[in-house]
Amino acid sequence: MKVGIIGGTKGLGKTLAILLKKEGYDVTITGRDTSVGLTVSEKLGVSYSNDNKKTANVNDIVIVSVPIATTSAVIKEIANSMKKGSLLLDVTSVKEGPSNLMNELLDDDVEFIPTHPVFGPRTTNLNGQVIVLTPIKKGKWYPKVIDFLKKHKMRIIEASPSExxxxxxxxxxxxxxxxxxxxxxxxxxxxxxxxxxxxxxxxxxxxxxxxxxxxxxxxxxxxxxxxxxxxxxxxxxxxxxxxxxxxxxxxxxxxxxxxxxxxxxxxxLDDIQAALGRSDKAIESLNHEISSLKNAVGKEIALKHIYSEEVHIGILTDLDPEFVTLNTKKGEKNLKIANIKILDEENLKEWKLINKEIKTQSISCVFPNSCNEAIIAQAISKLDEITDVKITDIYHGPQVANDKISITFEIDAFDVSAFENVETFLKGFGGIIR
Amino acid sequence: MKVGIIGGTKGLGKTLAILLKKEGYDVTITGRDTSVGLTVSEKLGVSYSNDNKKTANVNDIVIVSVPIATTSAVIKEIANSMKKGSLLLDVTSVKEGPSNLMNELLDDDVEFIPTHPVFGPRTTNLNGQVIVLTPIKKGKWYPKVIDFLKKHKMRIIEASPSExxxxxxxxxxxxxxxxxxxxxxxxxxxxxxxxxxxxxxxxxxxxxxxxxxxxxxxxxxxxxxxxxxxxxxxxxxxxxxxxxxxxxxxxxxxxxxxxxxxxxxxxxLDDIQAALGRSDKAIESLNHEISSLKNAVGKEIALKHIYSEEVHIGILTDLDPEFVTLNTKKGEKNLKIANIKILDEENLKEWKLINKEIKTQSISCVFPNSCNEAIIAQAISKLDEITDVKITDIYHGPQVANDKISITFEIDAFDVSAFENVETFLKGFGGIIR
The missing domain is CATH 1.10.3660 (6-phosphogluconate dehydrogenase C-terminal fold)
Structure with a gap:
């Protein structure tokens, strides 16, 4: 499927180019400045054209993503070049003008869907974001676009352009x-x-x-x-x-x-009680974060940058109204409080699972026959830094006493120090490490 | 210490009356409506007077907490009645007028501190709240007031009335x-x-x-x-x-x-990046809550009302944009999402510790001599619903095999079902319950 994005070298157009390329679409971006266009297209791994009409003519889907003030001019420029059976979309914040213009200028065999994605260019995740569609008529493309938006879990609002x-x-x-x-x-x-x-x-x-x-x-x-x-x-x-x-x-x-x-x-205004509740909760969450940071001084903490998503782990050594200082393995870091969030245990574990190398070790331990290996495995899995526990062998035989069994656990952990803890833990219950 | 609160029958004056009474002050409130005054004072366990001058004359501290528009009139009314060595405070949102008036009318042997507590009447906790003091001169009372505010962890801002x-x-x-x-x-x-x-x-x-x-x-x-x-x-x-x-x-x-x-x-404007970060985080916390509620449908959840602080525990059976439905032991509850927050495990445990009856049971279990009772006790303490574990006895003797010991744990839990889990857990490691 070939997609052309008029004005795809920056802003929302560029974001869409990255997204659609990732989804496997054959993407072409256009932009007035050829050198910028070539640089951006090379970086994104998409094609570039400086010819809007030609781009309109060869693609199955064309998305107009240019400044509001030039949207009408671009629609007028490309309307007659769109190929039969293709789809034209715009992403402008006003809908009456572009919708009426597309309705007026496009041939009946070209479909158009006026849209307004209601989020800023800093948004990287479409999940839960609002997009308003103002279709004047619906064709074969419409359900496909809806499916695409639903797949990305967007909140779809359908309305008339004037509404x-x-x-x-x-x-x-x-x-x-x-x-x-x-x-x-x-x-x-x-x-x-x-x-x-x-x-x-x-x-x-x-x-x-x-x-x-x-x-x-x-x-x-x-x-x-x-x-x-x-x-x-x-x-x-x-x-x-x-x-x-x-x-x-x-x-x-x-x-x-x-x-x-x-x-x-x-x-x-609508429900005032709800407004008070929501804003009180928003404030409370910001205050709660500040108290958590205060309580963490001198302790290890994991902080995630809310935009870069980079995670910093270290001892929180200092805190002022604007910054935290973290003593990390890579040295001292000053991080702006407004731009970081504290990773809770669950999120930290998720992050570690993606970013840290997992170490594996097998531990065999002798327990009385009456034991239950599943209960032991589960208890091990709840120890610090452990990511997974499998039972790989259960041995009855000459190498262990008659009333005992030897159980072998294959254990995954973020750090080798965890294996020692497991041994101490098992010995604590009278188990004998082999 | 005797405190008179002019206008103590409602709003901030009433809040202060409750607070100061709790701290052991001998509180008198005044108010124009005698029947309201008597009802409120009886409810709060404080005295009531409908005579502002007399109240000014007999108290060590007098707080003016009347509507802004009448503050000046009240200061004029009581200024000459204040007793020697006493303190006059106001709590009005404007400071130039009241500060200058008190400075002009009060005798040199009466101290005054103009204040503006910057929070609404819905605030119940002074911790972290801002109060602005605009002293024109400072006397013996000033450090005492500062100590009081610091004790309540308020954020104190000192400024001139005009600033x-x-x-x-x-x-x-x-x-x-x-x-x-x-x-x-x-x-x-x-x-x-x-x-x-x-x-x-x-x-x-x-x-x-x-x-x-x-x-x-x-x-x-x-x-x-x-x-x-x-x-x-x-x-x-x-x-x-x-x-x-x-x-x-x-x-x-x-x-x-x-x-x-x-x-x-x-x-x-100041730091735009910080403003974006903070507001993004505020939104994220509200969104996060909605996703957590969505994920909790069909599961048990604990929700706390943000104003009444009442906790509701039950199965989340339904969720719409405004309400959650909870199936609790006391029947079905509809709760407004804007006014509840989800209690995490730690907060839920805290709440249970205060509100639920703790059950206690002793469990004795036989383990090999080589075991470590502290490690076992710690593992028990991490099981669900357990609040405390003590080791009350360690027995070597004729009733257990030579190479074994019997350990008795005294276990506290929110629910008796937890004791069965403990036994299953200990047996899982080959322990023998006695």
Whole structure:
């Protein structure tokens, strides 16, 4: 299956190229800059073309992954070049414009599925991520795409293009606009956000983190989303009205009106108790992590970088509000607390199973005839660093006393020191190591 | 030590009354409504007075805990009644007004400490909570108050009243104002928040939760905070300017200016990487909980209500986006996911130790002489439901074979079924139960 990704040299297009290549698709990416295109395509092991029309013409599936502002132009450019029976997808954050354009320009024998994958370019795992599909009509490709998304455990939302854009006018337009206004006001007021954090509850800290997330996004993308969504102007206008109204209410010291606005706004929000519960739990998990780190000072701990997924194991020697210092086998490491998480025993074991060499040793031990080898094997498997225990031999015979048997266990462990522990353990129950 | 709490019949004043009574203080609360005052004081086991002046006159410490709008009036009412050598505290969210007023009206032989405990009335544990103190001068009481707060592991911030109010103009004025404006705009736009959640990432969900937290606060308190902070008008004015500016920039399609505003606002925020990391981790912990619940369907699980702290143990029979159904010994329970957390093994054991009756049984078992009773005891202690193991007797003698010893373990467990498991375990190693 041949897939062409228009704009596959960066961002989401590139992420899709990596993913589809891994799935066995024959992938071609396009991009305006030939030298960038050749470098990226070589690195990903995919083909490169600087000709969008030709790419549209030779592929079974074409995905348009270009900035919002140029999406319409690209659709217009390639619409007539798409081959019969092929599929065109876009991945733009607005859906009315692209959906209508594809519907208008494409031949009946070319299928199109407008999509909006609702996640940022930092996402590496599709599992649980939301994708909105706004099909105007469905053909033979539609169930195949659904199967693909389900296989990756994505949350699929189907909606009309206008419904999508209406929802995004809150999800994106309003939140981006109000958060950037807030951050811009803080800047104008000349107050240091870092200082304010000291004076406030952890909830405020997380609130500022959320504002930082939005405000620090690619401003050109944010700008395009504001402009391309047809509801944008109305949403900004309505928000401005609300701001001016609330400001006047306070200037006029109209307590009654203020209370009325707040209560009506609250009623329109969904389940407040659930919102309090979820945000309390989110804060609690961050606080819990800090206490766990405090308790781990002087002890061995395993920390995983949340983006690189690299695991660092060592003695936690120091902790300040921003960093932990870890004394690892490779030397001292300073790690930013915000970017690491503590691996619990289960996760650490999983990581070790993938990353550490497993050592194997056989241990034979003599026990009374009445023993139960399965119970012993299970007890061994619960000792530290042990990954697997098999019973490979049970011996009755001249080499052991009449009322005894010798059991041989094949034991897998992360470290050879574990085998000594096993012997001590078995001897502790009166077993005799052979 | 006698403490009077002006406005101690509800909110933070009531919380303080409970806390100080527990610490052994002789507490009197006041409140305008005598019948409420008598009911509450009887319930808390403290005294009640409806006379603020008299209360000020007879107590060593007086705490003013009334709505912001009446704080000044109360300070004026009681200032001349305070007895020599006593201490006056307030707990208001604004500090310039009350601090200056106390400084002006109180005699030199009455000490005052303006405070702002930065947490909501739902907080039951002071550990780690922030309190801001804005002393204008410090007397003999100051170190005592610090000791008290440190004993409760609070995070103490000392600042001037004006610095406090400046910080709160962001922490409270700006965030409350922009979030209420946002919620009010959503209401005007007539869009259902519940629907928008379906179309969005979990980060958006948490963002809406934060907005819900703020908007659903007591609107009369929110109103007072807006009005009483001297920076309020200026902050609201600056925010409105930012909103109008950004709106115009978008109406004029001035991409360059938009990008400039966003970049400058971003630069003024602190560590963006840390903000992304923390918020990613907060989301991950909520997602992780949902997956754990999904994996637990059909299995036994322990869930703790995050506010009542009640623990429910049972088979998880059903799960929808909002609720879990648990089949417990007391029947079927529907619990709201947002308000419960999963108890891990360690926490469950802690809870059981406090809440479940411990059963004790002695088990004697014969092992070869060469065994090590400490190793066996330790292995027993790691079996399910076991809480403690002691070695109470080691017997060499006529009743056991020459090369054997009998060891008696006194075992504590949550359930008698555990004792059978212990016997099976010991027999598995060839031990002979006596």
């Amino acid at each position: 999508h854009d209406k929802m995004m006018s809150i999800v994106q337009i309003l939140t981006h606009f109000s958060y950037i206004s807030t951050a811009s006001a803080i800047k104008k007021l000349g107050i240091s956000i870092k200082d304010t954090r000291k004076f406030a509850s952890p909830i405020y800290g997380l609130m500022v983190d959320m504002i930082s997330r939005i405000v620090s996004q690619n401003p050109i993308l944010t700008y395009s989303i504001q402009l391309e969504n047809e509801n944008g102007e109305n949403v900004r206008e309505t928000f401005t009205e609300s701001v001016l109204e609330l400001k006047d209410v306070l200037t006029n010291q109209d307590e009654e009106k203020f209370v009325k606005i707040a209560i009506e706004a609250t009623k329109n | 406090h109010d400046k910080m709160m103009s962001i922490v409270q004025i700006l965030t409350h104002f922009s979030y209420i404006s946002t919620a009010s705009a959503i209401k005007k736009l007539g869009i259902s928040i519940k629907d928008t959640r379906k179309f969005a990432s979990p980060i958006y969900g948490l963002m809406v939760d934060m907005i819900s937290r703020i908007v659903s606060q007591n609107p009369i308190l929110t109103y007072s905070i807006q009005l009483e902070n001297e920076n309020g008008e200026n902050v609201r004015e600056t925010f409105t300017e930012s909103v109008l500016e950004l709106k115009d920039v978008l109406t004029n399609q001035d991409e360059e200016k938009f990008v400039k505003i966003a970049i400058e606002a971003t630069k003024n």
